[in-house]
Amino acid sequence: MTTYLLAGGGTAGHVNPLLATADRIRERHPDATVLVIGTREGLEARLVPERGYELLTVARLPFPRRLGRAAVRFPVALRDAVADTRQMIRDRGVDVVVGFGGYASAPAYLAAWREKVPLVVHEANAKPGIANRLGSRITKYVGVAFSSTRLAHATLVGMPLRSEVERLDRRAERAAAIAYFDLDPSKPTLLVTGGSSGARHINETVSNAIALILGAGWQVVHIAGEKSQITDPGLAGYRLLPYCNRMELAIAVADLAVSRAGSATVSEFSAIGVPAVYIPYPVGNGEQRFNAKDAVAAGGALLVSDAEFTPDWVLQSLVPLLQDRALIAEMAARVTGVGVLDGADRMVDLVDRAVAETPVTATTEEPASTDASEHSNDTGHPDDPEHPHDTER
Structure with missing residues (x-):
């Protein structure tokens, strides 16, 4: 033994x-x-x-x-x-x-x-x-x-x-995820997350630009963190959560993600085939920027600095991406190639x-x-x- x-x-x-x-x-x-x-x-x-x-x-x-x-x-x-x-x-x-x-x-x-x-x-x-x-x-x-x-x-x-992510069947779980988050099955879903503690700058930018994102025909699951001060504007198609204990369902329903680039997040998204816009944590030794390197090089993700991620960037760069469903599908296929x-x-x-x-x-x-x-x-x-x-x- x-x-x-x-x-x-x-x-x-x-x-x-x-x-x-x-x-x-x-x-x-x-x-x-x-x-x-x-x-x-x-x-x-x-x-x-x-x-x-x-x-x-x-x-x-x-x-x-x-x-x-x-x-x-x-x-x-x-x-x-x-x-x-x-x-x-x-x-x-x-x-x-x-x-x-x-x-x-x-x-x-x-x-x-x-x-x-x-x-x-x-x-x-x-x-x-x-x-x-x-x-x-x-x-x-x-x-x-x-x-x-x-x-x-x-x-x-x-x-x-985690086993619930490793064994996730996105197609089989999509209906359950739509019901869990009370989403519209006919619309694509943007997942926004900065981690369990949240990411203040990401939260503020998405909150300030939420009308632009919804206006592009998408719905949003925004996991803001338990310490977030963001208030819910009550807009149709916007789900603001302080915490999500069924993260595998959030991944199952996500067509695109906006996130920090922690190693577990990048690994899970890449393994399941979720393309992402990564905004690395701006303080420390910059390891998050390196975590996203493989996904970005494969064409399955975009990398945006924390300072650049503003409502204007959402308007000029994210909204055009949201409107190009073929490109997002290609990104999903590409990122799966680097996922394990x-x-x-x-x-x-x-x-x-x-x-x-x-x-x-x-x-x-x-x-x-x-x-x-x-x-x-x-x-x-x-x-x-x-x-x-x-x-x-």
Whole structure:
């Protein structure tokens, strides 16, 4: 019986692919033991036990971005976290460590390397974070969600998707989606979403330009986020929601989407064949712009900066697109070509291969240090309502 230790957390962008992979491992290997290591503060503290997995915890260990007390304490804190994780690996008889980035991953990667346990890494963003850049240097089993991701030993596996999205039959669910959102079955639907926390600028632009969009003959499902201050004008064909717990139905009914470009959002839309106008989150290291790169290059999406996305842009660019149904259909076909629907299976295939090829040859030298200035996706921005850590749902 194999024991898997899945590491990651802090944000839904790390937790959701972890859980999708854990579920697929459990489906394929019912006798296996699946453990998760994360922090007490991250989203995993709630989501992992809710899904029925045991959560082991280590101290939250953000990588210091500047000199100061945190930088001085970091080496000792990292050493202690690695030691704690090594003990967990020994005590629980872990056969393989699978990491998804986030605070808990770097100690888990180093612990697996020290214990000579096979290590598998999954990178969800096109621009890798520091923990996964570290992990990719000490294992050859590295799965990435996007073909444009530059990471050592990268293998394209796609994003492990939530089962309700992975198994979505758009044609079969369209009627249910139309009924759920109270839509007109004769009109095309624009889906607008900025994530579970919303995207203020997207919300404001769409709200101010809603008459233009409706006037183009479309209806709109606008998921504005629970903290949104947007008010519903009560226009026919406009559905304003603070939150959507049936996101698969929103995807099923969407003919085009306007969205942030978080990795899960881009992966889900591409896998299902939803063309999109992506407005990357304008703060941070710009990873969202890279997430949309493959879809845009394939002709299945448009990329618009946050500053450019205004009511005037809607009038000059979005409305003409909405009126060209043939182009939107072509975009849908093109984006499907870069989407990966079986990311969970591909990821578990990679994990199974790592286990089968045990013992993995471990390097005898310490992994090369990583430039802190490149640190990108592993800390999140918990105080920022538009950061893609909400995954974007």
